[in-house]
Amino acid sequence: MVEVEGTTVREIIDSLEKQHSGMAERLLDQGRLRPNISVAIDGVVTPFGLLEEVEPQSEIHFVHAIAGG
Amino acid sequence: MKQCKVRVETWINGEPVEFLCEPRQSLLESLRDVLNLTGTKEGCNDGNCGACTVIFDGRIVTSCLVLGVEAQGRAITTIEGIADGAKLHPLQQMFLEEAALQCGICTPGFIVAAKALLDSEPGPSEDRIRLWLANNLCRCTGYDKIIRAVQRAAAMAQEVKI
Amino acid sequence: MKWFDYAAPTSLAAAITLRAEHPGSRLLAGGTDLLAQLRSGRIETAFVIDVKRIPELNVLQYDPGGGLTLGAAVPCYRIYQDAAVSRAYPSLAEAAGLIGGTQIQGRASLGGNLANAAPSADSTPLLIALGAVCRIVGPGGERMVAVEDFCTGPGRTVLGPLELLVSLHIPAKPARSGAKYLRFIPRNEMDIAVAGAGVAVTLDDGVIRSARIALAAVAPTPLFVREAGDLLQGQPPAPEIIGRAAALAGEAARPITDMRGDIEYRRHLCAVLTRRALNAAIAKAQEAN
């Protein structure tokens, strides 16, 4: 787990990329979140993806996007 | 030899019916594609799922394993002939009350098969119902509610008789 | 399915004439094997002869002296619904109730089950055990063939191209006799036998006077294991000798490994089923008077 700055998920990814080069490419495709990845903020998957706003103490996870049967 | 369709005279759901079919067409195809009686369903087309069950001269058969031409002179009951006019058959009513269907594709076959059982054996045991219906596959319900629906319909039919 | 023409003759003579006129024709009784095979492309034909309107193929007649005459097209349900058959040959009624499910039993016949010549046919081992004989009619007349000699390979029989299997004849039920067919299937219904054993036993004065044992699904044809039955002859029905006969049946089996089971398992099942079937048949014989 790393601490990064940002007020939206997009900004978080930008900050991540500065710390760990290549992260953005794993998560994004042409500037949009890859379709097989979901963003969970404090354990809850957000439908707003990169546009979701985050709180200072929020935990952000990039998880497998799944639907099911 | 010229390929000729065959004229078949039969009884379906109590009414005289005439139709033309190819000898290779099954009774299931004849019902669905020629007569537009699409309540009888195709699930496997080789007799192993029971979705196409009809009553044929008093016995249940899988209509995919009967030729349309074999219907000549026979009496056939399909799911469309189970309700008594505007009134649902007790089996149909109990399938609804017991939530004995989910997707519903196997339901016509089950109801037709169960009707033949109740017509010939009032008050069948759970084991008897399970054996009788073993040729009808359901993938949604796990059979529990189907068996209960048949048991309740059987009880209802017996009450009516008493 | 490719185009075929269809006829439903009402006499044996007419059927034989149609056979001659249409080489490669196929006979339709219950149709539960034939139509599935035509649809899957396993077989093809240009002409289907429906034999269900021929009176001789619809006979179901029991005579306590002469035995049972069973038309080749009599559907299973008529067999197990017939009070006389259920009394005289309860094992036969049971076996008829094992072929397919209820719907299949509304159409399928023991004659069809036999003529389809699947090694796994559920009714054939019992017919062999009961000493059943086939009546075959062709242009040259008729002949009788023991059921154990009828099948010659998977899907192959002794029937000539113009012949029909008309009926099966089962000898009168001897006093103090019992029979049983048991099969093993992974489900409880709607399944092809992994192995099956049909046995018939006649007792006399506390010993086994005769026993016949036949197996399903463990050889290219239904398999008559004469030696296993002969072993029991003259023996009191004790567990040890029954176990030896069952073991002999297991050894006689010539199964293959396929999706239903491997050789070792099927041989093992043959022995288990034969032992269980013998015990059931002996119990029935002991009940009978």
Add this chain to the structure above:
Amino acid sequence: MSEQYKILGTRPIRHDGVDKVTGRALYGADFQIAGLLEAAILRSPHAHARILKIDTRKAHALPGVKAVVTAADFPQSPDRIVDLGEGETPLSYIRGNVLASGKTLYKGHAVAAVAAVNVHVAQEAASLIEVEYEELPCVLTAPDAMRPDAPLLHADLKTTEFGEQTGRASNVAEHFRHLLGDVEKGFADADHVVEREFHTATVHQGYIEPHNATVLWNQDGRVLVWTSTQGAFVVRDTVACMLDLPVSQVRVTPMEIGGGFGGKIPVYLEPVAALLSKKTGRPVRIVMTRQEVFEGTGPTPGSFIRVKMGVRGDGRMVAAQAHLAYEAGAYPGAMVGPGGMCVFAAYDIGNVVIDGFDVVVNKPSTAAYRAPGATNAAFATESVVDELAEILGMDPIEFRLKNAAREGTRRADGPKFPRIGCVEVLEAIKAHPHYSAPLEGPHRGRGVAIGFWFNAGLQSSCTISVNADGSVVLVEGSTDIGGTRTSIAMQAAEVLGIPAEKVQPSVADTDSVGYTAVTGGSRTTFATGFAACEAANDVIRQMKERAARLWQTGAGSVEADAGVFRSNGNSLSFAELAARLGETGGPVIGRAAVHPRAVGGSFSGCIADVEVDQETGKVSILRFTSIQDAGKAIHPSYVEGQMQGGSVQGIGWALNEEYYMSDRGAMMNSSLLDYRMPTSLDLPMIDTHIVEVPNPGHPFGVRGVGEANIVPPPAAIANAIYRAAGVRLNRLPMKPMAVMQAIWSARKA
């Protein structure tokens, strides 16, 4: 809790019920239209082969044949990555699965299709198409396909490892890893460690209705589709994408659907029928045979799984490791991601490592099947957990309770759990009379297991229009596979304060309702129900304005409660007010489109009693109880139905179902006779117990209930077999021969 609601928790008769018990409901294959042609598909006889030449001349020449298509008939647009609701995939893979191009990758892979005057002619013509193949070596299991010398299915497939492209060509599409804590240290702290390997066979969803599609490529350029699908919009988007059309040019009408379980999310027939319709100018129908359903659609992955777990002597789990290799079939996309998310989800374990491998093999391209990936994983975990409980001498439920995940537990894939019902489900198992009932008789045993599924949210749309008689029409886009019309209508009825029968639900085509994702992921009663609540609230808001206008007061002063509107001593029932809409401004239509975020995952558990025939190895299910957290059971009968159906699919998976493959990749048992799904005679009644731990993310607390119930049965049955026969089975299915062989091995040992 039940007094809180008037409608929820009751059991009204489903709205589409009468049509479905009288045979009147129209399923995909029942659709009739003038001028209909029927089509058949030619499929590859080889599991892996290069297509050298396709000669269709003889097929064209057969009287009655109208058109033939192959992959060459697809628009020849360059390959690109597309997202059609199931993750990102190259377009070439999606097209390639529908009609093979260059190579066939499994037996049953579609190669060409023929439209003709009837299906018999079409089938005969398909058999006349001459295809020249160069057969290639095939690979059928994940461990074999992962070997360095394995034949490669796709020359262009490069392994992605931990999110990064390696550039390495192999059959492994992806390798991911979840890490939590310090696993080495965790195992060092453990007093007992159990490590086992498991294999599960490829199994099929087994819906009774074969796939079907009717398509008319109309002369005005619109492509009209009638089909049985779990998601009309997914079909629309996929067809448009494959045919290079704007989505607006495609309209999909979802017919009644005869089962799906995840298998009717992918598209197989619609694009083919569309190409044939374009060539002929006539509507074309394709209905699969049962053999095609088995060989040409997506079953769920077979898998190889290794699980290692460590516990302290006091029963606390301290470390866990999993290696999951799932068979994707011909194209990447095995459900190993969710497998990795679910494998240890039920437990609070501080130190975890999970490695997942998505592996292509020469079998049909897999699809979702009810909690996809989770059942395979739980078979492994719950078997090991059972063994650990035995080593510890603990009751298997107490052991699980001691380690159960709860709100705030950190999952191995990162996030912490929100409010979940794992503990409540375990407590319910413990308290259930079945758990403590005596089980007498030889060779009998009882097993338990639990399982988890995340459930999905996704987009749903709904409109509600008010009729003058006080009823409403509810239009939604979720195809109804198991009574969801009613569970959705009930939620609207609860909000509106009217009986469920006064809500007439209808499933609309893609022109007539807003975007709605698939009926899958246990999401329909949750998400489309959510939309129905919101749309109903919108109706109430507008009705209050109408009442305010009638009473010449402010809308803010109007209260609505249980279907009655009140203000300053005035009151009107919903029906009375509905009759006066014309004079107060015209029709009222409520609408909502939602993408809910707080999806509630569901835990499920089961208790299985079995008897094992010591001479044949056959396992009989004597008694079975399914327990599941529904959040809030809207229509309890249909919740029970999901639990019973999922349980029985799990039982089938456990005992007999499998793709039995020849060495050359042919499925040997592609019929409903030989693919042995349970019959009514194989089962007892399936008892159910619904647990309700409300999901805070839904107005009524709904969690999805469609899937988690299939997860525990195979492990519970394996654990029961162990108690009945003393052998632990680590391979599915636990068919009689396998059980017998295990008993023989144990006797020898």
